[in-house]
Amino acid sequence: MVRAMEKYIRTGVKATPFCPGCGHGILMNSILRALDELNMDMKKMLFVSGIGCAAWIPSPHFNGDTLHTLHGRALAFATGAKLYNPDLCVMVISGDGDLSSIGGNHLIHAARRNLDLKVVCANNMIYGMTGGQVASTTPKGFKSSTTGEGNPHRPFDLCKLVAAAGATYVARYSVTQPLALIQALKKAIRHVGFSFIEVLSPCPTQFGRRNLMDRPEEMIQDLLRRCISEEEAEGLAEKELSEKIITGEFEP
Amino acid sequence: MSEMRQVRLSGFGGQGIVLAGLLLGQAGVMEGKYVTGSNSYGAQARGSGCKSEIVFSDHPIHYPHLIIADILVAMSQGAYQTYDEEVKESGIILYDRGRVVPNMELNVKQLGVSATEISLKKLKNKQVANIVMLGALVETTGIVSPRAIRKAIALHIPKRFQALNLKAFHKGMELGKQINA
Amino acid sequence: MISRWIKSPFPKGVYYFSGNEAAAEGAIAAGCRFYAGYPITPSSEIMERMAVRLKEVGGIFIQMEDEIASISAIIGASWAGAKAMTATSGPGFSLMQESIGYAAFTETPCVIIDVQRAGPCTGQATRVGSGDIMQAKWGSHGDYQVIALSPWSVQEMYDLTLRGFNLSERYRVPTLVMSDEAIGHLRENLSIHSKVEIWDRKKKRGRPPFGTEEEGGVPPMPAFGEGERLLVTGSTHDAFGFRKTDDPEVHSRLVDRINQKILRNRTEITETEDYYLEDSERAMIAYGFTARTSLYVVHQLRKEGRKIGMLRLKTLWPFPEEAVTTLGKRVKKVIVPEMNLGQVAGEVKKFCACEVISLHQTNGEVIGPETIMEMLKKI
Numbered sequence: 001m002v003r004a005m006e007k008y009i010r011t012g013v014k015a016t017p018f019c020p021g022c023g024h025g026i027l028m029n030s031i032l033r034a035l036d037e038l039n040m041d042m043k044k045m046l047f048v049s050g051i052g053c054a055a056w057i058p059s060p061h062f063n064g065d066t067l068h069t070l071h072g073r074a075l076a077f078a079t080g081a082k083l084y085n086p087d088l089c090v091m092v093i094s095g096d097g098d099l100s101s102i103g104g105n106h107l108i109h110a111a112r113r114n115l116d117l118k119v120v121c122a123n124n125m126i127y128g129m130t131g132g133q134v135a136s137t138t139p140k141g142f143k144s145s146t147t148g149e150g151n152p153h154r155p156f157d158l159c160k161l162v163a164a165a166g167a168t169y170v171a172r173y174s175v176t177q178p179l180a181l182i183q184a185l186k187k188a189i190r191h192v193g194f195s196f197i198e199v200l201s202p203c204p205t206q207f208g209r210r211n212l213m214d215r216p217e218e219m220i221q222d223l224l225r226r227c228i229s230e231e232e233a234e235g236l237a238e239k240e241l242s243e244k245i246i247t248g249e250f251e252p
Numbered sequence: 253m254s255e256m257r258q259v260r261l262s263g264f265g266g267q268g269i270v271l272a273g274l275l276l277g278q279a280g281v282m283e284g285k286y287v288t289g290s291n292s293y294g295a296q297a298r299g300s301g302c303k304s305e306i307v308f309s310d311h312p313i314h315y316p317h318l319i320i321a322d323i324l325v326a327m328s329q330g331a332y333q334t335y336d337e338e339v340k341e342s343g344i345i346l347y348d349r350g351r352v353v354p355n356m357e358l359n360v361k362q363l364g365v366s367a368t369e370i371s372l373k374k375l376k377n378k379q380v381a382n383i384v385m386l387g388a389l390v391e392t393t394g395i396v397s398p399r400a401i402r403k404a405i406a407l408h409i410p411k412r413f414q415a416l417n418l419k420a421f422h423k424g425m426e427l428g429k430q431i432n433a
Numbered sequence: 434m435i436s437r438w439i440k441s442p443f444p445k446g447v448y449y450f451s452g453n454e455a456a457a458e459g460a461i462a463a464g465c466r467f468y469a470g471y472p473i474t475p476s477s478e479i480m481e482r483m484a485v486r487l488k489e490v491g492g493i494f495i496q497m498e499d500e501i502a503s504i505s506a507i508i509g510a511s512w513a514g515a516k517a518m519t520a521t522s523g524p525g526f527s528l529m530q531e532s533i534g535y536a537a538f539t540e541t542p543c544v545i546i547d548v549q550r551a552g553p554c555t556g557q558a559t560r561v562g563s564g565d566i567m568q569a570k571w572g573s574h575g576d577y578q579v580i581a582l583s584p585w586s587v588q589e590m591y592d593l594t595l596r597g598f599n600l601s602e603r604y605r606v607p608t609l610v611m612s613d614e615a616i617g618h619l620r621e622n623l624s625i626h627s628k629v630e631i632w633d634r635k636k637k638r639g640r641p642p643f644g645t646e647e648e649g650g651v652p653p654m655p656a657f658g659e660g661e662r663l664l665v666t667g668s669t670h671d672a673f674g675f676r677k678t679d680d681p682e683v684h685s686r687l688v689d690r691i692n693q694k695i696l697r698n699r700t701e702i703t704e705t706e707d708y709y710l711e712d713s714e715r716a717m718i719a720y721g722f723t724a725r726t727s728l729y730v731v732h733q734l735r736k737e738g739r740k741i742g743m744l745r746l747k748t749l750w751p752f753p754e755e756a757v758t759t760l761g762k763r764v765k766k767v768i769v770p771e772m773n774l775g776q777v778a779g780e781v782k783k784f785c786a787c788e789v790i791s792l793h794q795t796n797g798e799v800i801g802p803e804t805i806m807e808m809l810k811k812i
């Protein structure tokens with residue numbers, strides 16, 4: 001972490017707990033830069049997270065109020081805190097399994113209510129902390145510790161899901177697109193209503209090594225190659241498109 | 253505990269049995285009595301068997317449910333047949349004439365009240381048969397005062413229906429006077 | 434920490450309320466300003482009244498997507514500074530268990546009313562039971578404490594919900610009001626006085642929110658947004674909230690403390706009532722609705738000159754073991770009637786030296802006087 005961001009880090013916190021090659025450090029940095037560029041008051045920031053690697057991005061590292069909750073329930077806890085104290089800027093930072101699988105019901109209902117919550121979903125397409133089991137976001141055919149022959153099921157398109165449920169700011173970026181990601185985070189923070197940013201974050205430890213991307217840079221290269229904008233996607237053949245991940249803003 | 257009086261109102265869902273019980277219990281509390289009230293009904297909101305039981309006493313009530321009725325009100329044949337034998341010998345049964353064919357062999361005072369008929373014909377509204385019956389009940393048994401019932405109606409009935417309900421209550425009292433005479 | 438007296442938010446008077454309505458009014462009187470819930474028979478009237486009343490007193494009401502969300506939202510609101518509550522019944526109470534453990538471990542004040550119905554499972558949704566008593570104590574995993582109260586009247590639905598909030602704030606512990614369908618739906622006289630005594634959580638800037646040197650002590654609890662940069666987690670944590678997930682000493686100290694702060698204050702928390710126990714040879718131990726039936730029977734038998742009495746448990750958890758132990762030394766037989774297969778009887782057996790007879794019924798109906806009379810005759 002660069003020195004400039006140090007004031008946002010809780011006293012006593014030394015290193016992050018993330019594995020080498022994990023994308024969550026880049027995401028952490030991007031969130032703090034967005035907060036810094038908007039000159040946000042950390043005393044009015046509440047960071048809520050669930051269970052999993054991404055839930056450790058704010059807790060204990062961020063120097064605001066942090067609420068590290070139960071698996072899947074971050075949005076429900078956040079809803080209570082925000083409703084009772086609307087002066088808080090409430091940001092929910094958690095993983096794909098936490099927010100969209102065990103917490104899927106809370107996700108669609110929070111989006112439907114359009115309550116002013118800023119949701120950052122770190123999507124590594126796998127259950128990282130528990131040992132690399134298949135997730136609701138694992139692409140079809142990819143391997144995990146519970147799908148040795150490849151995932152037989154389709155993944156969620158999280159952005160389409162929350163947009164359909166009523167979220168009013170929706171974007172997807174990869175940690176390989178940090179500048180665009182910071183801009184999106186700033187928009188989400190300024191937006192009044194339910195905002196959702198899906199952030200693709202590589203997990204070489206659990207996802208990469210099972211899917212022929214053992215080395216961190218291979219996962220970064222893969223994201224760089226696959227992430228394209230909506231404009232770039234236009235005119236691509238279906239087969240070509242099926243390998244790509246479309247990034248950008250989808251709502252409003 | 254001779255001062256204890258136990259009332260069972262019975263019929264089917266949609267007849268306003270629970271509302272009549274609420275007004276009766278509320279009136280008792282307004283008069284300074286100790287009252288307990290409990291209802292039971294089937295899972296569906298309309299049509300299944302329904303009862304409302306109210307216990308009145310001058311002292312705190314230990315067991316809050318009805319043990320044996322001093323007064324039974326039956327608004328349907330089914331309700332009458334279910335509860336007609338669970339009335340004290342000194343008690344009284346009021347049944348909705350036209351809906352209930354009474355068993356005259358019972359060794360209990362029984363009064364027929366044309367509650368549904370009056371509600372339909374005189375008040376042009378089948379929804380207030382319960383309140384007509386309540387009027388007859390108050391007149392014939394003196395369980396609570398008419399004044400307390402009027403106060404309870406003012407508290408619990410939406411404004412736009414209050415006049416109708418008061419009218420129904422007074423019709424019921426008139427009816428009570430006639431049949432008790 | 435001291436209590437204060439405030440003007441009752443509801444006008445002084447005698448009302449004809451249902452137990453569920455009274456519970457909502459007790460919560461409002463206690464200062465509850467946040468409610469999150471999900472519909473379930475036979476508790477829904479509490480939520481319906483809270484929706485109306487919170488609007489009138491400037492509080493927040495939300496109907497959530499399920500019971501897990503409901504209890505999670507009240508814990509979030511509690512950390513934002515609210516006195517918060519939810520209400521439910523058996524199936525919803527089961528769903529809430531993980532979050533109840535979270536509230537106990539993070540020392541979050543909150544009140545949960547369980548209007549018990551006939552279980553297990555969906556069981557008889559509109560019928561009465563008291564099968565959740567052990568679940569109230571042991572429903573979430575790990576070793577923790579809650580406070581559980583048992584109202585026997587409409588008046589106590591008000592009084593004990595109010596007291597539940599006060600205890601929850603004082604001891605920073607989830608407090609459960611273990612009501613049942615018969616009390617929740619019963620209508621009865623409810624007296625509301627002009628003033629009510631309320632307790633608030635204590636605050637102290639800069640002090641650790643999850644630790645105290647005082648034995649049986651309760652640490653102060655700041656709220657989000659007060660500049661304390663709180664670190665709240667359901668993982669094992671030190672006094673300032675830092676996760677310590679592989680330090681055996683931190684873990685055992687924390688588990689011990691959240692248990693001891695309730696157990697050491699047991700005499701302050703638990704309440705019981707004695708009826709005719711001075712010369713009784715036999716005694717009933719009863720709680721909730723069944724204590725009403727039991728007292729009725731005891732009165733009848735006293736008229737016949739029988740030496741029988743009753744101990745009523747107003748608090749179920751922590752278990753009033755001193756009162757039960759004393760009774761067990763004084764009488765020859767203890768009879769425990771309840772609407773489950775002997776959940777509290779089992780607990781009574783742990784502390785009573787004399788013979789303990791469990792008298793149980795699980796048919797979805799209240800235990801009536803005749804049933805108890807007949808069972809007593811057989812003994």
